[in-house]
Each structure stands twice: as structure tokens, then as C-alpha cells.
Amino acid sequence: MKATMEDSAVGEEVLQFVTFTLNKEQYAVDILNVQEINRVTDITRVPNSPAYVEGVINLRGKVIPVINLRKKFSFDENPTNETSRIIIMEINGITNGLIVDSVSEVLRVPSSIIEPAPPMSSDLGSTYIKGIAKMEDRLIILIDIDKLISGTVQL
Amino acid sequence: MSDEMEEIISEFITEAEESLDRIEPLFVELEQKGEDKDLLNDIFRSMHTIKGAAGFLGFQTMVDVAHASENIMKKLRDGELPLAKQLMDVILKSIDMLRLLLTHLKSKDGIEEDVSPLVKELGSALNNAMSKSVGAPQTTQAAEPVEPSAQEITSQQTGGSIQSVNTPGLTFNTTERDADVSHQKTQTVSVTESPEHIAEDINQPPPPEENNLKAPEQAPKSPQQRPKESAQNLRVDIERIDKVMDLAGEVVLVRNRLLNISNYFDLRYSDDPMTETLMETVSFLDRVTSEMQLAVMKIRMQPIKKVLSKFPRLVRDMSSSVNKDVELTIYGEGTEVDKSVIEHIGDPLTHILRNSIDHGLESAEERIAKGKPPKGNVVINTYQKGTQIVIEISDDGKGLDIEKLKKKAVEKGLLTEEEVKRMSDETATEIIFMPGFSTKEVATQLSGRGVGMDVVKTNISLLNGYVEVSTEKDAGTTFKLCIPLTLAIIQALMVEVSGSKYAIPLSPIEETLKVSKQDIKNITGQNVIVIRDKICPLFELNQLLDTGFNGHDDNDSGHKYLVVIAMGDKKFCIAVDKLIGQEEVVIKSLDGIDTASSNVLGATITGDGKVVFILDVTGMSRNLLGVGKN
Numbered sequence: 001m002k003a004t005m006e007d008s009a010v011g012e013e014v015l016q017f018v019t020f021t022l023n024k025e026q027y028a029v030d031i032l033n034v035q036e037i038n039r040v041t042d043i044t045r046v047p048n049s050p051a052y053v054e055g056v057i058n059l060r061g062k063v064i065p066v067i068n069l070r071k072k073f074s075f076d077e078n079p080t081n082e083t084s085r086i087i088i089m090e091i092n093g094i095t096n097g098l099i100v101d102s103v104s105e106v107l108r109v110p111s112s113i114i115e116p117a118p119p120m121s122s123d124l125g126s127t128y129i130k131g132i133a134k135m136e137d138r139l140i141i142l143i144d145i146d147k148l149i150s151g152t153v154q155l
Numbered sequence: 156m157s158d159e160m161e162e163i164i165s166e167f168i169t170e171a172e173e174s175l176d177r178i179e180p181l182f183v184e185l186e187q188k189g190e191d192k193d194l195l196n197d198i199f200r201s202m203h204t205i206k207g208a209a210g211f212l213g214f215q216t217m218v219d220v221a222h223a224s225e226n227i228m229k230k231l232r233d234g235e236l237p238l239a240k241q242l243m244d245v246i247l248k249s250i251d252m253l254r255l256l257l258t259h260l261k262s263k264d265g266i267e268e269d270v271s272p273l274v275k276e277l278g279s280a281l282n283n284a285m286s287k288s289v290g291a292p293q294t295t296q297a298a299e300p301v302e303p304s305a306q307e308i309t310s311q312q313t314g315g316s317i318q319s320v321n322t323p324g325l326t327f328n329t330t331e332r333d334a335d336v337s338h339q340k341t342q343t344v345s346v347t348e349s350p351e352h353i354a355e356d357i358n359q360p361p362p363p364e365e366n367n368l369k370a371p372e373q374a375p376k377s378p379q380q381r382p383k384e385s386a387q388n389l390r391v392d393i394e395r396i397d398k399v400m401d402l403a404g405e406v407v408l409v410r411n412r413l414l415n416i417s418n419y420f421d422l423r424y425s426d427d428p429m430t431e432t433l434m435e436t437v438s439f440l441d442r443v444t445s446e447m448q449l450a451v452m453k454i455r456m457q458p459i460k461k462v463l464s465k466f467p468r469l470v471r472d473m474s475s476s477v478n479k480d481v482e483l484t485i486y487g488e489g490t491e492v493d494k495s496v497i498e499h500i501g502d503p504l505t506h507i508l509r510n511s512i513d514h515g516l517e518s519a520e521e522r523i524a525k526g527k528p529p530k531g532n533v534v535i536n537t538y539q540k541g542t543q544i545v546i547e548i549s550d551d552g553k554g555l556d557i558e559k560l561k562k563k564a565v566e567k568g569l570l571t572e573e574e575v576k577r578m579s580d581e582t583a584t585e586i587i588f589m590p591g592f593s594t595k596e597v598a599t600q601l602s603g604r605g606v607g608m609d610v611v612k613t614n615i616s617l618l619n620g621y622v623e624v625s626t627e628k629d630a631g632t633t634f635k636l637c638i639p640l641t642l643a644i645i646q647a648l649m650v651e652v653s654g655s656k657y658a659i660p661l662s663p664i665e666e667t668l669k670v671s672k673q674d675i676k677n678i679t680g681q682n683v684i685v686i687r688d689k690i691c692p693l694f695e696l697n698q699l700l701d702t703g704f705n706g707h708d709d710n711d712s713g714h715k716y717l718v719v720i721a722m723g724d725k726k727f728c729i730a731v732d733k734l735i736g737q738e739e740v741v742i743k744s745l746d747g748i749d750t751a752s753s754n755v756l757g758a759t760i761t762g763d764g765k766v767v768f769i770l771d772v773t774g775m776s777r778n779l780l781g782v783g784k785n
Contacts, residue, residue: 042764042765042766044655044758044765044766044767044768045655046748046753046755046768047699047700047701047753047754047755047768048700048701048752048753048754049748049752049753053748055766056745056748056758056766057766058760058764058765058766060405061401061404061405061408061743061760062743063743063744063745063758063760063766064746064747065745065746065747065748094746094747095746095747096747149747
């Protein structure tokens, strides 16, 4: 929660997020972590890997792992379709992809409307939630991508 | 720290490390050759350069160490002190310290080493040596002019080599290598000779500018002077080369795709004249790409000398700790290998050398009793054979005692009596690579703890290479390491199982077989197959990889393809649906994936842009059969 506290201390700082949907919910990741957004291409399954590791893709000659966020968050599985995207992010020098249902928009959020995550049952993956942005008409769940990735792949 | 400063420091570190790497073997050479002015000068100069640069950058500890050892070096160079093992030891210690300091500097860990004990040791070693040599006849300070016609030559008892020549303003010292200082009693022989004759007698006169030689004839330039390193070299950041390497790898992949596409056009539009042009262009691209890939790979190649140069020192230290006199000869140190091989080959070689010196070579008395020369020989021979690099380490020691090996293996519970009985002598030599194996009753400083040789095997197989041992009683043992020239590209067998392709490194594959399913037998839950009267365990690849194998075979042909893998003397088969063929694949690293548990060692990208995993058969065999398990 450290990051959130720091953010609010700065006052009216505006943060930018890439928002996406997952199981009809709105999620967001810090735009600074996002490298690019791709359509879902050929994915090669990794032998003996956890189910949420969807596989690896060929990103212009680099082999990068792709994580299925639905499986990671224990939502119902949904086959990838036209709107599905892979968000390519670089975390701690390692490039990863996240499969999401669809990517919505880039959102500017004043840090003042971000609240720390309420206590939730831990199996909902609440450890990976950095905070919740209270927009006028909806709530957006901000994902702590560092924690998500480091708790998922081998660094 | 500003970027500029950082750059200067990192350059200093690189240069200092190179200097240390370069002069270290010179010490051993010096000990063997006796006092050689050129060598001494070379070492002195390098040490001085390090000191100067360190002083400029403000690394006081480094300056202190370099200065103290330089003091000794100066006395040695100026012939005021005879060469002695004690002095060598402390100077080598100071080199180790400099290395340590450089390591701290490089990792920026801020750890300060206390160098004062070492500086003190260096100082007292110098004082001791000085006080010993005072009054010794050969250390006459060239202060008093002597009549030029009356030269005094001090020759050493051992073989009468010239140990020191006193001419006006000049003292030469050439000492036979002698481990025991007490033997360095010298006999003074006075000879009257013309000065010119003396100049001839001294086989390696120092360069004139380094001392005040007043011989009537200008000393000829030393024939052994090291040729100046060509100025055509360019120091390039390794990251840049790796980048070029990556890009070249990508061009290879694009070429493969283009080849596929052009073949498609060739089939479809063979009557169109442009198709032929396309085919020609692509085949030209194909050739150029292959050449480019080779050229880029050559950039990363370095002479294996980089690793081997530390061994003379290592052997010197090891042999003195077990009280054996060992001579190390190195051939083919100019053989070039990929940087990655250089980085990984050091440890295995050290273990083998240690084994040869500690276990292989006999003590001097034993050797004499066997009619061998008292001095043991260890030879490292490196050469290229096809696309492989071969490193042979041979000793002329007692050889492996097969019976003893077998007995020990049974005692330690590594093998059963049954297994041992069935072993041929050849396969029995593999016992030494078993984890936990040691024939030494007591662990010495050098070896005997039962770790080491299995590390050799593991490390070499990490490099996709293999180890062979040949031994003959009382004639010696030879370890032969065969490693592919580069790690970036490997030959692989492409196979298919449950619709996905996998690559299996070619080196551990013994053969491939097509068998009928009825030949596969099941013994207590384990599938086996009989190959030429030998039972071989069989594993389904899709089970090993957990690719959603449902227990039923989709392939109804009644046949199975088997890939027979040999790891040492153990064999196993991997059953696959299809054999596709042999291919040269570029290994891509897998960041972010736990390769240890997934039985893959990397991935490659095929001509159609798909990712294909390269299977880690070494890891598999470890998991399946317990071969090389730690």
C-alpha cells in the first residue's frame, strides 16, 4: 500500500492508467508499465507450468511468457475472442504479456480519488490490488502489477 | 558519481583485470625459467601501471598493496634480491588482494578490505629477504666500479647456469627454479672474460633504457620481446555485440520464413518469371545470412587462453599443497570458443586438474620406484574438431583403479554388487562422476569430499557437451571434454507430440527407432522396450510434459517413434508421435518461466514464426532416473 500513500501525499497529482475488462469488471494498470497492446496470436503452451501461464508468444523474435488473468484470478474460463488482447508490460526488466477480455481506454485519474483496497477475502487475489479508483459512475480496480508478476513468474 | 567518472573507473577495472590476468602466468613462467629480466620488467611495469591509475582515481588500498609488492619487484628486477618462493608467494597474494579489491569496486558493494596485514607481510618479506641476502656474494651492489676486464660471474651450483653477473652499474640474476631456498647456496666463480663475450653469454639482456648497461656493445634487442598487440583492436561493450547477435538471429528467422514463402510461390506460380527471380533473391539472402551469422558469432569468439592462463598458477598452488612436483603443459591455447563457453568451462577444468594432481599423480618416491621421472606431468590440449571444441586433460599418473572404484561405489551404496559386476571397465570409469563418490579415505585440502567430478559432468552437459575418460594403469588418465563451439545455436531433432512440436538437442540422442506398439511392455507400471537384448525404460513425451495426455493414443498407426537418450551409461527412450527432422535452431532464453520444473531449457522460433520449446533432456534424465542427482 506504500505506493498509494505516496501518491496521495503529492496531492492533486494525476495518474494515467490503461483500463481493461475482465469478467465484466473494470481493471487498470499504470500506463508506465505498459509497452504495447497486441491481438492474441499463436500461443505455445509451456510444459508442466501452472494453469494461469497461458504459454509463450513470439514478440518480434523475443519469447515472452503470457499470463491469463482470468485463470490467475480464478474467474470462469472464457475462450479468447475478437476483443481479447495481450497487454505487453515490462516489469523488473522482464517482458510479460497479460491476456484480458478487452482493453478499454487510457484514463487520467486524480490521485485523490484513489482509495486503498478494502479488506477482502484473500483468494480473490486482493493481494494484487493496489487500490480502487472511485469514478463518478463506476469503480476501477487498480492492479499492483509488480506484485502480480513477481508472485507469478520466476524472476 | 558522474557518468564520465564511472566510465573511467570501469575502464580502469577492465584494464587492471586484464593486466592481472596477463601477469599471473608470468610469475609461474618466471619460477620455471629463473630470473628473466624481460618477464620481471613486464610484471613490474603492469604493476606500476595499476598503481598509477589506482592512485589517480583515489583507490588508496589498491595503491598500498601495489606499492608494497612493487617494492619487492623492483629489488628483484634490479637484481638486488634473488628470486625466492617466499617472495613469489607474497606477491601472488597481493595479486589476489588486488583482484578482490577490483571485484568490490566492480560490484560497488562498498566493502573495504583491510590490506594492512598484507602490506605488512609484504614489507617483512622484503626485509627478511634483504637481510638474508646481505653478505651473500651475488648481491653486490654495483656501486663500486670494477675493472671492466675483471668480470665476476656468480654461477649457481645447479647446472652452473649464470646466476648473476656483476658489471659496472649492472647486476644480472638468473636463478634456476628451485622450490627450496636452502638449496640456493651459491658458489662464486671468478672468470676473466672480455666484456663482449659476457654480453653474448647473457641470454636475455634487458632493454637498454631500463637499466644502465655499460657494455661496449649495445645489447641487441631481445628476441623474446613480446610482439606489440595490434592496434587494430576495438574494445566493444559486450551488450552491443549481443544485440547484433540477437538481430542476426532474427534475420535468420525471417530468412527461414521467406524460404517457406518462396517455396510456396514456386509451387503455385512456377510459370511466372518473377517467381524465379524471387527464388534467386531468396537463395542469395540465404547464403548471405548464413555468412553473416557466422561472422557475428566469430565476434564473440575468444581464445580459450582466457581461462587457461590462470591454470599455471593454480597448478603451482595445488601441487605445493600436496607436495608434488608437477609440470603443466598447455597446447592450443589460441583455440577460439564462444564467450559463454569461456565463462562456464573454468570450474570443470579446475576440478579435473585438482583430481589429476591429487589422485592421479603419484608422489615423487612412488614415481621413481615405478621408473618414471619424479616430476609429474599434466597436459592440457585444446583443439577444434568440426563444430566442437575438444579439451583433453591428461596426466601421467597411476591411472584409475577400476576394481577400487567398483568396490568403493558399492561401499558407499551408490551401486549394488550386481550392477558393478555387469559393468564393463569403460562404463566403470563413469563411477567417478557419481555424486558423493570419493576414493580418498581422508578429505584433503584439495579433494576427497566427494563433490567435484559430478560437477564436471553437470557443467559440461549444461554446455551441451560430454566427458569421456580413458585410463591405463600406471600410464595415466585422460579426460576428454567435447563442447559445441557456441551455445547460441544447437543441432536439434524436431519431434511432434499431441500436435505440438518440440526440439530435442541432438548431442545426447543415441538413435531413433520406429517400433510396433506391441513391443512396448509394461513392468510394474513402467513401460519398457527391449532394444538389442537390453531393456530400456520408456516414457511418453506427452506425459513428461503434461500436455493434456488422456492416457489413450490418438495415433492409430500401431507404431511409435522412439528417441533413445544416453546419459552416461544410462539410457531411456522418449516416445513421440512423429519425427520431423534435424534442424539447426537458435536458442532463445526464457525469462519469466521456471524452466527447471518445466523440463525445457529454452525455446526457438521456427520458420513460420511459432515458438517451439527445446527439451532439457539432462534435467529429464535427472528427474526420471536419478542420474547426476545432487
